[in-house]
Amino acid sequence: MADWQEIPGGITAPKGYRAAGMAAGLKPSGLPDLALIVSDVEAIAAGVFTTNQVRAACVDYCRQRLQAKSSARAILCNAGQANAATGTQGWEDALDSAQSLSQLLHVPPESILLASTGVIGQRIKLDKLKAALPQMIAALSETGSEAAARAIMTTDLVPKAIALETVLHDRPVRIGGIAKGSGMIHPNMATMLAFVTCDAAVSPHLWQQMLSRAADRSFNQITVDGDTSTNDSLFALANGESRTPAITEPGTEADKLEAMLTEVCIYLAKAIARDGEGATCLLEVQVSGAVDDESARRVARTIAGSSLVKSAIFGRDPNWGRIAGAAGRAGVSFDQNDLQIGLGPFLMMQNGQPQPFDRAAANAYLKQAAEGAYLREDTVLITVSIGHGHGSGTAWGCDLSYDYVKINAEYTT
Structure with a gap:
């Protein structure tokens, strides 16, 4: 408490x-x-x-x-x-x-x-x-x-x-x-x-x-x-x-x-x-299992900042492969066989292996998060584990919508 x-x-x-x-x-x-x-x-x-x-x-x-x-x-x-x-x-x-x-x-x-x-x-x-x-x-x-x-x-x-x-x-x-x-x-x-x-x-x-x-x-x-x-x-x-x-x-x-x-x-x-420009939901990325906290924070930032991940979230597409790709390019060394990925309540990858999940339910989770109606109100939660270390970190972002381009295309006009 x-x-x-x-x-x-x-x-x-x-x-x-x-x-x-x-x-x-x-x-x-x-x-x-x-x-x-x-x-x-x-x-x-x-x-x-x-x-x-x-x-x-x-x-x-x-x-x-x-x-x-x-x-x-x-x-x-x-x-x-x-x-x-x-x-x-x-x-x-x-x-x-x-x-x-x-x-x-x-x-x-x-x-x-x-x-x-x-x-x-x-x-x-x-x-x-x-x-x-x-x-x-x-x-x-x-x-x-x-x-x-x-x-x-x-x-x-x-x-x-x-x-x-x-x-x-x-x-x-x-x-x-x-x-x-x-x-x-x-x-x-x-x-x-x-x-x-x-x-x-x-x-x-x-x-x-x-x-x-x-x-x-x-x-x-x-x-x-x-x-x-x-x-x-x-x-x-x-x-x-x-x-x-x-x-x-x-x-x-x-x-x-x-x-x-x-x-x-x-x-x-x-x-x-x-409140990101054009955003419809908050994205929270929790990373664990890293060798230290800074490594975990770096992976979390990379995932939260990925345009592909953000676009998928806006499209309500539970495309966990984009999350895996972003984690792998963060510049932090880890064994992909240790990779675990979750989206809200859905486990999508464990020990580097894809896991069966209800795609329709995962799509509904993303839609309801955008409406602020799911378990964590307007937050889409992504959880990632990259190993067995004690390092952990969290990053926050938002989805990438059409309105972001409209807002910034007209910013000075």
Whole structure:
């Protein structure tokens, strides 16, 4: 049984955080497009970023900031323009937006973290962003999580938020988070933004380690379309407002906090995969029997990212051969005579040998999963064993539908 419980409040559930979201005129649609998250006090900050060599100005800005100073007061996120591949002017726009917000919040510019999402090659509409900041600050609220979650959306169909609570040293400790992502989703880091808040006190080095490990088990295990974005950023703030003793070393309390942090990240990662552009169901791939966890995670990612597997799932075709093929090309050595494959409740291969199964029932399983009506709601479960090792890992993705092409064929038009 988990050592935490889900609570309402999202990003503002932890003590000492406020958030807001509004339409600043950055999107042509007029939908909300600017979000702000503020900690009442300086918070320990950690980050994980895209590995793409073409990076948005905000990514380089935040990497530099966190290398120089592992704390922050605010996260400002705009939607509509990615401010990636915008050259020196895009960099100046990032600096200008941070400076403008810092003056209004009366905090150093170094305490501002930035994130952007939208069309690559387009600069932020800086005049509109700066004009909206006073109203945004006035709207900051302890109930502002929903507004902030909606303001960071692009092609997302639904906002994504979660908050969990546990007890450390007889006091409640909370972690909340919001995320966006629907297309350009692939590990390292996937096309996504995620912001996490915590009211525990944690040393900077330990907090960064926790976040990096949580990312490896969550956001780096999701894929929608195989494209890694220019803007992917994951931020986590820990402000100590729970008034619990500071966690400075590995141990029971650190493990408990990291487990809850990982659970928040997994929830948000699955929400992104579930909301994949054009998707009709969530795909969960569980791999076991590997020599180590990283090998298992690699096989799981490869299967979840296979266009052939994803297309078969969309076509409600229980074509387990595509799963076997994807497992075999993952770059992980195993004996094919040890291979076992399951689709939901159906065993399709065991000890490298095909197994008889009810194809009509398996087809119905896929159809019902797409309708959210089967045992695991909208989730198609694929289980794979590749040997007798202790390594295991899970990845999440979605099916590949006609609508994915339609959405992305018209993205800038």
